[in-house]
Structures are given as C-alpha cells and as structure tokens.
Amino acid sequence: MEVLLVSATPFEIAPILERLERDFEKGPGGAFTRGNLRVLPIITGVGPIITAWHLGRLFTQYRPDWALHAGVAGAFDRSLALGDVVQIITDRFADVGVEEADGHFTDVFDLGLANPDEPPFEGGWLHNAAAAEARFLPAVTGLTVSRVHGCAPSIEATRQKYPQAQVETMESAAFFYACLQTETPFSQIRALSNYVEPRRREAWKLDLAIERLNAVVADMLSLLVECL
Numbered sequence: 001m002e003v004l005l006v007s008a009t010p011f012e013i014a015p016i017l018e019r020l021e022r023d024f025e026k027g028p029g030g031a032f033t034r035g036n037l038r039v040l041p042i043i044t045g046v047g048p049i050i051t052a053w054h055l056g057r058l059f060t061q062y063r064p065d066w067a068l069h070a071g072v073a074g075a076f077d078r079s080l081a082l083g084d085v086v087q088i089i090t091d092r093f094a095d096v097g098v099e100e101a102d103g104h105f106t107d108v109f110d111l112g113l114a115n116p117d118e119p120p121f122e123g124g125w126l127h128n129a130a131a132a133e134a135r136f137l138p139a140v141t142g143l144t145v146s147r148v149h150g151c152a153p154s155i156e157a158t159r160q161k162y163p164q165a166q167v168e169t170m171e172s173a174a175f176f177y178a179c180l181q182t183e184t185p186f187s188q189i190r191a192l193s194n195y196v197e198p199r200r201r202e203a204w205k206l207d208l209a210i211e212r213l214n215a216v217v218a219d220m221l222s223l224l225v226e227c228l
Contacts, residue, residue, distance in 0.1 A: 001036060001037050001038065001065050001066070001224060001228055002038050002040070002063075002064040002065045002066075003037065003038065003039045003040070003064055003065065003066050003067075003068060003221075003224070004040050004042065004058075004062075004064040004066070004067040004068065004184075005039055005040065005041045005042070005068050005070065005217075006041075006042050006044060006051075006055070006067060006068065006069040006070070006175060007041070007042075007043055007044070007069070007070050007071050008043070008044055008045060008046045008047075008051065008071055008170065008171050009043065009045075009046065009071075010043050011210070012070065012071045012072055012210060012213065013041070013070055013071075013213075013214060013217065014210070014214075015210070015211070015214035015218070016041075016070070016214050016217050016218060016221075017041060019218060019221075020032040020039060020041065024039065034225055035225055035228055036228035037221070037224050037225050037228055039221065040062070040064070042054060042058065044171065046170055046171070047146055047170050047171065048093065048144055048146060048170065048171055048173060048174035049146075049174070051171040051174040051175060051178075052174040052177065052178060055174070055175065055178035055179075056178060059178060059182045059184065063182065063184060064184060065185065066184075066185045066186065066187070067175075067179055067184050067185070067186040067187075068186070068187050068188075068189070068217070068220070069171070069172070069175045069186070069187070069188045069189070070189050070190075070213055070214075070217050071169065071171065071190055071191075071213070072190060072191050072192070072193040072206065072209045072210065072213065073086075073088075073142070073167040073168060073169045073172075073190035073191070073192055073193065074148060074149075074167065074168045074169075074192070074193065074194045074195060074196045075166065075167050075168075075192045075194070075195050075196060076143075076159060076165050076166055076167065076168060076195075076196045077140070077166035077167070078195065080138075080140070080166065080167070080192055081192070082192050082193065082194065082195070082204075082205040082208065082209065083191065083192065083205055083208040083209055083212050084138065084191065084192050084212075085137055085189060085190070085191045085192075085212050085213055085216045086137055086138045086139070086140045086166075086167065086189070086190055086191075086192065087131055087135065087136065087137040087138065087139050087140070087187060087188065087189050088128075088139075088140055088141070088142040088167065088169070088172050088188040088189075088190060089127065089128045089131045089135075089139045089140070089141070089188075090125050090126065090127050090128070090141045090142065090164075091125070091126050091141070091142035091143065091144055091169075091172045091173040091176050091188070092124055092125045092126060092142075092143060092144065092162070092173055093107075093144050093173045094107075094143045094144055094145045094158065094162060094165075094168075095107075095145050095146055095147065096108050097110070097111060098111065103157075104157065104161075105157065105158075105161060107124070109124045119180075120176075120177065120180035120181060126173055126176040126177060126180060128176065128179075128180075128186065128187070128188070130185060131186075131187055131188075137189060137216070140166040140167050141164045141165055141166050141167075142165065142166070142167050142168070142169055142172045142173070142188070142190075143158070143162055143165035143167070143168050143169075144168075144169055144170065144171065144172045144173035144174065145168060145169075145170060146170065148168060148170065148196075149168065149196050150197075150198060150199030151198060151199075152197075152198050155196055155197065155198075167190060167192065168196050169190060172188050172190070175188060176188065189213070189216060189217070190213070191208075191209035191210065191212050191213035191216075192205075192209060193205055193206045193208075193209035193210075194206075
C-alpha cells in the first residue's frame with residue numbers, strides 16, 4: 001500500500017519522521033517501507049499556494065493509495081480542547097475575494113467569479129465524503145486561510161461569515177482540492193494547538209498538540225502494517 005504523508009513543516013511530524021527512520025527501511029526517493037506498507041513523506045511548506053503547487057507537481061507522476069495530511073490547527077470552537085486530535089471532513093478557502101469599502105469580505109463565489117457548485121465544490125465547500133462515513137476521530141469543519149487570525153474584529157467577521165467553521169488551518173482546503181481533483185483517497189487530521197483569538201502565543205499548547213498528533217499517526221501506520 002502506498003501512503004503519502006503530507007505536512008506543512010517538519011516539526012509538526014518530527015516524531016513520526018524519526019520513527020520511520022528507525023523502524024522502516026529507507027529507499028530511493030525518500031520513501032520508507034515496512035512489509036507491504038510504503039510511506040512517502042512530503043513537507044510542502046506553509047500556506048495554500050505552496051501546498052497546492054507541491055501536490056500538483058507530485059500527483060502528475062505519483063498516485064498513492066491514500067494521502068494523509070497531518071498538522072496542527074487553531075480552534076474557533078471552544079468546545080474543542082487544546083491537544084484534541086480531529087479529522088477535518090469539510091473545508092473551504094476563506095480569504096479569496098475582495099474587501100469591500102465598508103470593510104466586509106466578499107468571496108469569489110459571492111462575486112460571481114466562480115461557480116460554488118462546480119466540482120469539486122459544493123456550495124463553495126470541499127467535502128471528504130469517505131471520511132464523513134468512516135469517522136475514527138471527532139469530525140470538524142475547517143477553514144483555510146492565507147493569514148491566520150489574531151485580531152478580534154477580523155475573527156468576529158470571519159465567524160459571522162462562516163459560522164460552520166470549527167478550526168482554522170493554512171493548508172487544508174488546498175490538500176482537499178488536490179486530492180478531490182485527482183480522485184485520491186485522503187484524510188486530514190489536525191491537533192489543536194491554540195484557540196483563534198487575539199494572538200497570545202504564550203497560551204498555545206503546541207508541544208502537547210504535536211505529541212498527540214504524532215501518537216495518532218503512529219497508531220494509524222501501525223494498524224496498516226498489521227493489516228497488510
């Protein structure tokens with residue numbers, strides 16, 4: 001089985017990368033093999049544009065059986081605890097559009113510059129139908145931004161425009177889009193490192209989020225090794 005393991009930065013999946021180096025056999029192209037499982041890690045860099053570029057280039061020559069994106073995220077939803085690991089099953093691009101004269105945001109779908117129901121979009125959202133049917137982690141709705149929120153007025157405006165959004169990332173929708181367009185089975189898991197609020201870096205639980213994220217990924221890979 002071919003698994004593509006995607007992350008924006010190496011530190012988010014550092015424990016898993018160490019585990020692959022230790023417990024798997026490293027082959028050409030940076031892939032790791034154990035039994036019938038072959039894992040190819042790719043670090044895209046931060047943000048939707050660079051993520052889309054890396055995946056677009058990769059998918060022209062390589063099509064995994066399953067793609068897994070793992071990273072940290074901020075939470076709009078205060079019922080979610082910092083350190084929780086969640087599965088994003090629905091996402092969208094949150095800041096592609098225009099800022100109006102009165103300060104409010106109008107996205108490309110509202111502007112009529114894109115069809116919100118042109119596949120793979122449904123009402124402007126991107127859905128992972130398979131993940132929604134087989135939930136192995138708490139399922140959440142995500143929002144993908146090019147600039148993370150850190151100012152109360154912009155946070156409130158975003159919450160009003162996208163009240164469904166529970167978590168915020170900088171790559172998720174780009175990963176959804178690339179996988180849906182290439183019909184690649186995928187999962188997006190995130191550990192919550194902070195709440196979306198006026199920026200308070202000292203309140204983040206980044207180490208806890210990374211620890212729990214990598215524990216989940218390790219369990220997933222171990223299960224695949226056992227089952228294949």
